[in-house]
Amino acid sequence: MHEQAIAFTTPSAAPRWQRWLLFSPLARIVIFAAWFVGLMMLAQFGFHLLGWGKGTPAPQLAIAQFVARALVPLAAYLLLVKGVERRPLAELAPRRLLPQGLSGVLFGLLLFSAVVATLWLLGSYRVTGSNPDAAWVNALLVVGLGAGIGEEIIARGVIFRIVEEGLGSWWALLISALFFGAAHIANPGATLWSSAAIAIEAGLLFGMLYHVTRSLAACMGLHAAWNFAQGTVYGIPVSGSDADGWLISTRSGPDWLSGGAFGAEASVVALVLCSLCTLGLLVVARRRGSIVPPVWRR
Template sequence: MHDASIAFATPADAPRWMRWLVFSPLARIVIFAALFIAFSFALGGLMHVLGWGGKQASALEHGLAQLLLRALPALLAYLLLVKLVERRPLGELAPSRLLPDGARGALVGLLLFSAVVGVLYLAGSYHVIGSNPDAKWLPALLMVGLGAGIGEEIIARGALFRIVEEGLGTWLALIVSALFFGAAHIANPGATVWSSAAIAIEAGLLLGMLYHVTRSLPFCMGLHVAWNFAQGTIYGIPVSGAPADGWLVSTRTGPDWLSGGVFGAEASVIALGLCSLCTLTLLVVALRRGSIIPCRPWQLLLQRFDRR
């Protein structure tokens, strides 16, 4: 069962230097990061030439620019990593899985965040004070929805979680990818050590386990996109500290540990608790399947890379 969960294994005839400088987990992560940075700089220059990121750009142009900047460099870097370095089929991002898995993930994300809002409402923290039918939903969908959902899932789950899991096992992959995901949000507006820890636990662990169980990046992307879109555009709650322009105009009251404070509901213990329950459910599924890849001692890593 473990072998079926591993997308890549070092070719048996690969020379020793390639095992460490090309095919090892660290090398593949470094290659992905270098490609991502290069594509990000190139695309950033293109957006500057087009003027889509400037003050004169329309809201739609700015949203499209953010979608491209957040998603395209990660996607191109991942495609090159898989096709040129790992040389394998792109099963976790196969075109046939994009719509069905993406839709299922979006439904889960919408229901999950709606459950968070429902509990906040019952606890007396979430209040609707009006509506805003003119909310700019399309730029939000492009930027904090699709842009963040696609780009961040490729980086955190497709590259980091998957590659670390292949080399060092599921438990370390969960820890490393979750810590990275939490740290990546530390510079957001209103972020604190607590909000980053909450993001790491509720989203980093949940999405890592979701990828482990489904082996589908579109499923993870769909959940991520719908969570962000529901939070900001439907319920009018800041998305990881970014101001919301929602169809519902809302406020949250009570202590920050309950409401999430200025960072948004992601820093609430309600979101932390509900997402953790989902993570535990996925963990039970993985344990029953026997799909957890055990941690391997460092001295056995080379032997692991020899396997097809």
């Protein structure tokens, strides 16, 4: 079971220097980071040639952000998988991409709707109007697909997957969740509590979802749908960013309940509901016996 879960193993015939400088978990993470930075610089140069900068119209700016957030990390990941690991891209297999992605989208919509419904029942969330002219296409490209694709490639495709190959599932889950929470610490309205909440509710949930399904598409769908539902459907700030939603809403009560300026992701309601889903996935993993031990115990 462990061999099936691990996407890459070092070739037995690889010389010692390749084992350390090319195929080791740390080396592959560094190689991905280098390609990511290089491709990002190339993309920024392309935007400069196109004259896309401050004052760029919203549609072109959304496209530029989608390229930077989603396509750059995707290209770096493909270089890693095909150029270094030299294996099939099973976690983004074309024949499973659409069904697994749509399953993740449905899960994300239902999960965040459950968060909003609970906040409404507790008297924290209230709809005050509607905005049919909300810029949903831009939000879908940037906050939905852009964040969903790019952040899942980095946090789950690179950090969780590669750390799991070396240190095992538990350390991979912890390290990727801490990274994911820390990556949101500089967002508007962020606090230590909001970053901890992101690490626990999203970092652990997405990590366990990837572990159980071995599908980046499912994680991307969940992530994109969660963000899109939060900002564009329910009009709640997404990780501190202002929302332009179809529903105009307000949240009241203490920050631990409403999430405050950061959004409902910093609410104890989201924390509890996501944690319950994480526990459910953990039960599935334990029953399957899919938890990967560290490499020195395999």
